[in-house]
Amino acid sequence: MKVSLAWLQSYFDTPLPEAQVISDALTFHAFEIESIEGDTLDVKVTPNRGHDCLSHRGIAKELSAILNLPLKADPLRAPLPELPESGKVRMLIEDTERVPVGAAAYVKGVKIGPSPAWLKERLEAVGQRSINNVVDATNYVMFDIGMPAHAFDATTFKEGEGIVYGIRTSEKGEKVTLLGGTSVELTGKEAVIMNAAREAVDIGGVKGGALAEMKSDTTDLVLSTSKFASVETRKAAQRFNQRTEAAKRFENEMADDLAVYGIYAVAKLISEVAGGEIVGYGIARARKISPQQVAVSVPQVNATLGTTFGVDDVVDVWKRLDLTHVQEGETFTVTPPFERLDIAIPEDLVEEVGRIIGYDKVSPAELSPFQKHPEINKNFYAAEKVREEFVSKGYSEVLTSVFADKGERQVLNKVGGEKPYLRATLVDGLKEAYEKNNRNKDLLGLTEVKIFEIGTVWGKKDEKILIGTADSQGIQEKPLESASASAYENLPVSTTERYQSFSRYPSIVRDIAIWVPNGTEPVEVLKIVQQHAGDLLVRSEKFDEYKNEKTGKTSYAFRLIFQSFDRTLTDEDANQRMESVYAGVEEKGWEVR
Amino acid sequence: MERGHIHPISSLIREANRIFLDMGFSFAEGPLLESEHYNFDMLNFPKDHPARDMQDTFFIKDEPGYVLRTHTSNVQGRYMEAQMKAGNLPPYRIIVPGKVFRNEATDMTHEAEFFQIEGLAVGEDVTLANLKGTLARFFKELFKGASVEIRFRPSFFPFTEPSVEVDMRLVGADVPEKLRDKWIEMMGAGMVHPNVLKNAGVDPTKYRGFAFGMGLDRLAMLRWGIDDVRLMHSADLRFVNQF
Numbered sequence: 107m108k109v110s111l112a113w114l115q116s117y118f119d120t121p122l123p124e125a126q127v128i129s130d131a132l133t134f135h136a137f138e139i140e141s142i143e144g145d146t147l148d149v150k151v152t153p154n155r156g157h158d159c160l161s162h163r164g165i166a167k168e169l170s171a172i173l174n175l176p177l178k179a180d181p182l183r184a185p186l187p188e189l190p191e192s193g194k195v196r197m198l199i200e201d202t203e204r205v206p207v208g209a210a211a212y213v214k215g216v217k218i219g220p221s222p223a224w225l226k227e228r229l230e231a232v233g234q235r236s237i238n239n240v241v242d243a244t245n246y247v248m249f250d251i252g253m254p255a256h257a258f259d260a261t262t263f264k265e266g267e268g269i270v271y272g273i274r275t276s277e278k279g280e281k282v283t284l285l286g287g288t289s290v291e292l293t294g295k296e297a298v299i300m301n302a303a304r305e306a307v308d309i310g311g312v313k314g315g316a317l318a319e320m321k322s323d324t325t326d327l328v329l330s331t332s333k334f335a336s337v338e339t340r341k342a343a344q345r346f347n348q349r350t351e352a353a354k355r356f357e358n359e360m361a362d363d364l365a366v367y368g369i370y371a372v373a374k375l376i377s378e379v380a381g382g383e384i385v386g387y388g389i390a391r392a393r394k395i396s397p398q399q400v401a402v403s404v405p406q407v408n409a410t411l412g413t414t415f416g417v418d419d420v421v422d423v424w425k426r427l428d429l430t431h432v433q434e435g436e437t438f439t440v441t442p443p444f445e446r447l448d449i450a451i452p453e454d455l456v457e458e459v460g461r462i463i464g465y466d467k468v469s470p471a472e473l474s475p476f477q478k479h480p481e482i483n484k485n486f487y488a489a490e491k492v493r494e495e496f497v498s499k500g501y502s503e504v505l506t507s508v509f510a511d512k513g514e515r516q517v518l519n520k521v522g523g524e525k526p527y528l529r530a531t532l533v534d535g536l537k538e539a540y541e542k543n544n545r546n547k548d549l550l551g552l553t554e555v556k557i558f559e560i561g562t563v564w565g566k567k568d569e570k571i572l573i574g575t576a577d578s579q580g581i582q583e584k585p586l587e588s589a590s591a592s593a594y595e596n597l598p599v600s601t602t603e604r605y606q607s608f609s610r611y612p613s614i615v616r617d618i619a620i621w622v623p624n625g626t627e628p629v630e631v632l633k634i635v636q637q638h639a640g641d642l643l644v645r646s647e648k649f650d651e652y653k654n655e656k657t658g659k660t661s662y663a664f665r666l667i668f669q670s671f672d673r674t675l676t677d678e679d680a681n682q683r684m685e686s687v688y689a690g691v692e693e694k695g696w697e698v699r
Numbered sequence: 700m701e702r703g704h705i706h707p708i709s710s711l712i713r714e715a716n717r718i719f720l721d722m723g724f725s726f727a728e729g730p731l732l733e734s735e736h737y738n739f740d741m742l743n744f745p746k747d748h749p750a751r752d753m754q755d756t757f758f759i760k761d762e763p764g765y766v767l768r769t770h771t772s773n774v775q776g777r778y779m780e781a782q783m784k785a786g787n788l789p790p791y792r793i794i795v796p797g798k799v800f801r802n803e804a805t806d807m808t809h810e811a812e813f814f815q816i817e818g819l820a821v822g823e824d825v826t827l828a829n830l831k832g833t834l835a836r837f838f839k840e841l842f843k844g845a846s847v848e849i850r851f852r853p854s855f856f857p858f859t860e861p862s863v864e865v866d867m868r869l870v871g872a873d874v875p876e877k878l879r880d881k882w883i884e885m886m887g888a889g890m891v892h893p894n895v896l897k898n899a900g901v902d903p904t905k906y907r908g909f910a911f912g913m914g915l916d917r918l919a920m921l922r923w924g925i926d927d928v929r930l931m932h933s934a935d936l937r938f939v940n941q942f
Binding site: 456466481490549552 | 700701702703704705706707708709710713714716717720722723724725726727728730731732747757758759760761762767790792798802803804811812820822824825826827828829831832833835836849850851852853854855860861862863864875890892893907923924925926931932934935936937938939940941942
């Protein structure tokens, strides 16, 4: 979620530190920061804190605890607004399963127009385009306290002096045109907001509809901050490919009471920025949630974290986080605030202590000695034995993909759709690997390609590990047979320091045979060859030798491999290098055969 | 006869197994084609929770309730449950090196199939400080001679509480320059969620545990300076024969 530092500052009297300090504070005590751009932080709020932290208020609350700076005012600590019963807003919540709290307001006489500068700036700082004062006010409330809000033209909701605001379950096959013009067909599994004629004007929690869209001359509004159930909203958003900011917040679940704070905040802000009169509010609760207490003791905190925190340290954390608690000796019973749905078990409180004090206070400690005897894994032991056996015979180990063009079982949803089967054999992968490597045999300096794989394959009902080999004799596979042992063998590990990237372009092979006086060392000859072959020579070795006693000369044959890192070499490239080699050889008084 | 070469992942697993065995960890394994029960439910992933979306799961055709495992953590529940059924109470210490899957497009740093090593230690006295100490020792022995620092940042996983991201920093003249003095994100970890212990039949009021899951491909890439994760499954000897 994009967070504006100016917006955050509005929560504090004390000037906040610079962006980097805030970023570090959040990183080490709350959330990962994806990026900092000017005065905007992109905060990666974890799914367990989507309840309260997809909002500037939530992030400000976190910062307040981490930096130990008091909030100027906390909108969610004001008493729950008591909304006067006007009789002008009739609530008709039929789908209470998908809507635990219905919240609406009726506002008359607004003047839709541009937003004031401060409101525009706030929204633009978090990457939102300003639309008009009413839409901007609804978005502001969502980004400020986390409650999605929507404003409708009230015309079709009217009933006598007031309005009727309803929510029902959609009907299968029912069509709704969404804001922006997309038309979707409902499935009977969505909650929809309806007008007085029971027409769907909004897919609950996901997106508003065109039917009750505000026009530039709209004066009367129905405002909605009903709370939609998380799972159903998430599924609906996926179904219609509308993962809106609202849907993102509903799918993480939020506190029922937030809907009440939300409707009050949005009605108030709209009357401030667009004028008009708040005719009435409507709240319909399908349930009453009582606060849940969670107890944790200081010894429990220390036994989990491996720390030596004292009672005072823990009290300080509760204070910073604004967690109401009752202390009894070293045990605390905490009553989490209504919006902290994530605090449910003692371990949640242990986490609060650990992260607020800081995990840098957790000193590394080794585990106590293990009193049992570790088990020797039969499959791993056997696989290691096989590995060593093949490596000692000159085979190299490869891994090929488990995804294949054919097999007994199939993956349902592979990205791209290629090779959707799970392999039933190692043979196909090894065949391809053998052929590919065989083409690079010279480059690899191998006389024969020999590879093996120890890999999982799937039959109709089972999963098993096979050993496969590929060499010039063909391709074979057999099951890995597990083996018992009392200890693992001490086998060598790679001693390679650094990997050297290799060229992906094809190489060219040239052979050269050179007559030199008997007694000339091959390395001496190779050195001259290498000197004149240049940078494109990636591999060179002697592969034949013939001594002629009569002439007193020896012939050495070398295989030269040319390759470039940035292009495919042409014959002409190789010819040029060979000409240069010939010239070098002749300069030495040797003779090219 | 000139020796062939083992795959760098195999070398890393061999080395990791040796280091963890010294600390009492057994090598454990589990199926790659796994039930949602062990891959998600046992690990405290609520049904229909967005946390399941984070996993980009491959589902199996005509086998509802089965997936290609998204992590080696499936073995946590399997191992503890089997031990409890056999009457073996904790302490438990296991590592689970093995292949895991994520349904995503591949590029130089992302693969649909890759390797992870899971670690799980359960006992009466296991702490988050032990997690730090265990990982510090592992990296110290793996990056021989380097001085290792471990840093935790808060995070969230359904199967650990508290949850942390683990960063590592290597200090010392022997450390390859690209790694020296830099904090590197290594893995997710945390204290085993009491529901995970409970689901496997272990008493969470008596026992605690830590768990971690580290990407082995990424570790290999850091260790040897490998620039493309897709090399791991390339079966290309120009790659393998360098190890």
